[in-house]
Amino acid sequence: MTTSAIRRGARRMAAVLAMAPLVASADWDKLNLTRGVTPYSEEVYQLHMLILWVCVITGIGVFGAIFYSILKFRKSKGAVAAQWHENTLVEFLWTAVPAVILVVMAIPATKALVMMEDVAHSDMTIKVTGYQWRWRYDYINEGVFLYSGLARTSDVARQLNSGIDPKTVDNYLLEVDRELVLPVGRKIRFLTTASDVIHAWWVPALGWKRDAIPGYINESWALIKEPGVYRGQCAELCGKDHGFMPIVVRALPEAEYKAWLEKTKAEQAPKTADSASAPGVSVATAQ
Amino acid sequence: MSEAAAHHDAHHEHHATGMMRWLTTTNHKDIGTMYLIFSLIMFFIGGSMAMIIRLELFQPGLQFVNPQFFNSMTTMHALVMIFGAVMPAWTGFANWLVPLMIGAPDMALPRLNNWSFWILPFAFSLLLGTLFMPGGAPAGGWTMYPPLVLQTGEAFPFLIFAVHFMGASSIAGAINIIATVFNMRAPGMTLMKLPLFVWTWIITAFLLIASIPVLAGAVTMLLTDKFFGTSFFSAAGGGDPVMFQHIFWFFGHPEVYILILPAFGIASAIIPTFARKPLFGYSSMVYAAAAIAFLSFIVWAHHMFTVGMPLAGELFFMYATVLIAVPTGVKVFNWVATMWQGSMTFETPMLFAIAFVVLFTIGGFSGLMLGVTPVDFQYHDTYFVVAHFHYVLVTGAIYSLIAGTYFWLPKMTGHMYDEKLGKLHFWLSTISVNVLFFPQHFLGLAGMPRRIPDYAVQFADWNMVSSIGGFVFGASQLLFVIGIVKCIRGGEKATAQVWEGAHGLEWTLPSPAPYHTFSEPPPAASIEGGMR
Ligand SMILES: [Cu+2]
Numbered sequence: 001m002t003t004s005a006i007r008r009g010a011r012r013m014a015a016v017l018a019m020a021p022l023v024a025s026a027d028w029d030k031l032n033l034t035r036g037v038t039p040y041s042e043e044v045y046q047l048h049m050l051i052l053w054v055c056v057i058t059g060i061g062v063f064g065a066i067f068y069s070i071l072k073f074r075k076s077k078g079a080v081a082a083q084w085h086e087n088t089l090v091e092f093l094w095t096a097v098p099a100v101i102l103v104v105m106a107i108p109a110t111k112a113l114v115m116m117e118d119v120a121h122s123d124m125t126i127k128v129t130g131y132q133w134r135w136r137y138d139y140i141n142e143g144v145f146l147y148s149g150l151a152r153t154s155d156v157a158r159q160l161n162s163g164i165d166p167k168t169v170d171n172y173l174l175e176v177d178r179e180l181v182l183p184v185g186r187k188i189r190f191l192t193t194a195s196d197v198i199h200a201w202w203v204p205a206l207g208w209k210r211d212a213i214p215g216y217i218n219e220s221w222a223l224i225k226e227p228g229v230y231r232g233q234c235a236e237l238c239g240k241d242h243g244f245m246p247i248v249v250r251a252l253p254e255a256e257y258k259a260w261l262e263k264t265k266a267e268q269a270p271k272t273a274d275s276a277s278a279p280g281v282s283v284a285t286a287q
Numbered sequence: 288m289s290e291a292a293a294h295h296d297a298h299h300e301h302h303a304t305g306m307m308r309w310l311t312t313t314n315h316k317d318i319g320t321m322y323l324i325f326s327l328i329m330f331f332i333g334g335s336m337a338m339i340i341r342l343e344l345f346q347p348g349l350q351f352v353n354p355q356f357f358n359s360m361t362t363m364h365a366l367v368m369i370f371g372a373v374m375p376a377w378t379g380f381a382n383w384l385v386p387l388m389i390g391a392p393d394m395a396l397p398r399l400n401n402w403s404f405w406i407l408p409f410a411f412s413l414l415l416g417t418l419f420m421p422g423g424a425p426a427g428g429w430t431m432y433p434p435l436v437l438q439t440g441e442a443f444p445f446l447i448f449a450v451h452f453m454g455a456s457s458i459a460g461a462i463n464i465i466a467t468v469f470n471m472r473a474p475g476m477t478l479m480k481l482p483l484f485v486w487t488w489i490i491t492a493f494l495l496i497a498s499i500p501v502l503a504g505a506v507t508m509l510l511t512d513k514f515f516g517t518s519f520f521s522a523a524g525g526g527d528p529v530m531f532q533h534i535f536w537f538f539g540h541p542e543v544y545i546l547i548l549p550a551f552g553i554a555s556a557i558i559p560t561f562a563r564k565p566l567f568g569y570s571s572m573v574y575a576a577a578a579i580a581f582l583s584f585i586v587w588a589h590h591m592f593t594v595g596m597p598l599a600g601e602l603f604f605m606y607a608t609v610l611i612a613v614p615t616g617v618k619v620f621n622w623v624a625t626m627w628q629g630s631m632t633f634e635t636p637m638l639f640a641i642a643f644v645v646l647f648t649i650g651g652f653s654g655l656m657l658g659v660t661p662v663d664f665q666y667h668d669t670y671f672v673v674a675h676f677h678y679v680l681v682t683g684a685i686y687s688l689i690a691g692t693y694f695w696l697p698k699m700t701g702h703m704y705d706e707k708l709g710k711l712h713f714w715l716s717t718i719s720v721n722v723l724f725f726p727q728h729f730l731g732l733a734g735m736p737r738r739i740p741d742y743a744v745q746f747a748d749w750n751m752v753s754s755i756g757g758f759v760f761g762a763s764q765l766l767f768v769i770g771i772v773k774c775i776r777g778g779e780k781a782t783a784q785v786w787e788g789a790h791g792l793e794w795t796l797p798s799p800a801p802y803h804t805f806s807e808p809p810p811a812a813s814i815e816g817g818m819r
């Protein structure tokens with residue numbers, strides 16, 4: 001059961017389901033939630049699949065009964081209408097059974113939520129600040145920070161009638177000028193806030209999004225299991241360029257991360273003295 | 288009673304003609320008609336905005352509009368559809384039908400009724416006028432979250448006062464319906480004999496009275512934050528931007544049920560008629576609607592799971608939210624049981640009603656998924672949410688409005704609509720609406736945020752499919768208008784009962800229903816249970 005085999009199967013399925021030839025190219029990754037690369041994103045994926053199947057099975061039952069009725073109980077086929085309109089047992093059952101299913105579903109949901117909200121014992125902290133329209137990342141206790149905005153290539157191509165085909169731009173709208181570099185295997189605590197309006201920091205591979213709100217500092221965490229590049233976007237409407245503030249996380253093995261951090265520290269050493277005058281450091285953090 | 292009847296006849300002779308008739312009318316049928324026409328116009332205005340949105344999203348890159356205008360379109364589309372199309376349409380149906388269904392001569396407060404309608408053109412002139420203002424129309428989303436909404440240009444006060452006017456109109460309409468149902472039912476029309484459309488509307492009216500003033504308060508605080516130096520929602524001044532979201536959604540969640548509860552009432556009228564079988568579980572339908580209404584006040588924070596609430600808060604709102612699936616499920620099961628062992632025919636209203644049950648249920652499923660907090664951290668503010676609420680509002684609320692239009696149009700006009708045209712309208716709409724909204728589930732799961740004018744190329748295929756569905760769906764609605772106009776102008780004469788399986792007081796009246804009806808209350812013997 002290799003992933004390519006699954007993909008081939010999914011592609012075939014998509015081709016069967018496709019209502020137009022152009023969707024035949026869609027593969028399964030594009031249709032379902034990502035499994036992500038953190039323990040939490042895996043939990044979320046499992047939970048998503050569980051509820052999805054509960055819905056699909058319920059749907060088959062309900063829609064099956066409707067279509068059976070449509071086919072069977074038609075006046076044109078001589079069906080005569082019964083006149084019953086109550087049945088206490090049936091009504092009790094279809095109130096109680098869904099309630100029980102919901103309680104059963106609530107157990108893993110509660111577990112996942114408790115897991116998400118447990119930010120204790122983190123190994124490092126990144127402060128994420130949203131601006132109209134870019135992100136600032138502060139490596140707390142490391143004296144390192146960086147701004148991250150839409151890459152120039154995408155920015156040129158996204159202008160009204162730019163004449164540039166987005167398909168020719170690498171990672172169109174999902175590329176930044178400076179990536180957020182993170183280590184794998186460490187429990188990273190994220191503090192999210194904003195300096196102007198509300199934004200939301202979302203990388204699907206991490207399994208969550210969290211609002212970045214002026215005056216608030218929200219806590220969340222992620223433990224990235226695999227090195228790689230993970231892309232996301234601002235998810236809360238934040239003005240005209242809301243669609244143009246991507247997020248790119250580059251997760252590196254510990255040693256490479258350390259090397260990157262040292263190099264960046266050295267680069268920023270003379271600058272850190274006047275970083276207090278950089279925009280955003282005076283962000284109101286009343287809460 | 289004969290005195291009242293005589294008074295009514297005298298009044299009849301004196302009613303104004305031409306434009307003055309419509310400006311000064313206090314007749315529930317005239318006012319209902321105006322509401323319905325107004326809402327149809329707004330449906331097309333809001334719909335054209337949706338067409339602009341789908342046109343820009345047809346392919347990646349910006350081809351037609353700039354991002355600011357795109358944001359105005361999503362904002363105005365929502366405001367126009369919610370406050371201009373769906374809510375007035377429900378009030379229009381209530382005006383036409385509540386007095387007929389309960390055997391009353393008119394609404395209890397006819398002059399207020401006239402005003403609650405005539406506020407609306409002013410409200411929407413204010414709102415739509417902002418499209419031509421410097422800085423453009425509001426673009427901060429219909430949810431008006433601060434601080435972003437405070438960046439709105441000259442349109443800002445117009446937005447706030449438009450919302451105030453819409454709210455005043457809705458509250459007046461709601462008071463009128465409650466006063467009418469509680470005071471003007473024909474003798475023998477007990478509460479548990481009321482047709483479900485009347486029941487769901489009373490519950491809706493209470494939701495309106497409880498929630499709209501909260502919205503009014505929230506937008507007034509925005510106004511004073513912008514112009515009078517307060518800082519209710521400004522962190523820099525000691526305020527709290529998240530508090531706005533709590534207040535807004537305390538209104539906003541009941542609002543969702545304001546939009547959908549009357550739809551439950553319409554489905555509960557149409558399905559038994561064409562299944563020729565009494566509605567299954569009448570009293571459980573009433574209790575389920577009441578339970579949904581109650582729960583709607585304690586689930587608001589599920590719209591804002593990602594703001595960072597304490598764990599206990601997140602758990603409470605998750606449990607309360609998924610609990611709504613129980614009474615909603617009861618309703619769906621009841622409709623299915625009503626069809627079971629019936630003797631069904633499939634005229635246009637029934638087709639739309641069955642599609643309503645199926646597609647609304649799909650919206651209910653995605654709603655259940657969204658209610659589960661940890662997974663909502665992924666779904667929130669993506670196209671998955673867009674797909675969800677359009678299944679609930681378009682194939683839910685709008686579908687039942689269309690079903691209701693075809694169902695009662697013969698009673699209103701005295702003519703049958705064109706059945707072939709109606710069926711064509713149904714099939715085109717139902718295929719295209721699923722091509723339009725179903726792929727948006729995939730887009731959301733794949734990571735496409737909502738409210739963006741342009742997107743990464745991996746979202747291109749499904750956006751194109753969705754846009755094609757959108758254009759066909761939009762065009763199909765022209766058939767609806769053609770069908771209505773044809774039906775008003777002529778067509779096969781409708782009988783009093785119109786439908787073979789129709790029960791209820793409105794079907795005892797001639798078609799078209801005379802200008803004044805039930806000046807004398809109907810005989811108690813003609814009142815059946817609400818399950819018919
Ligand atoms: Cu943003």
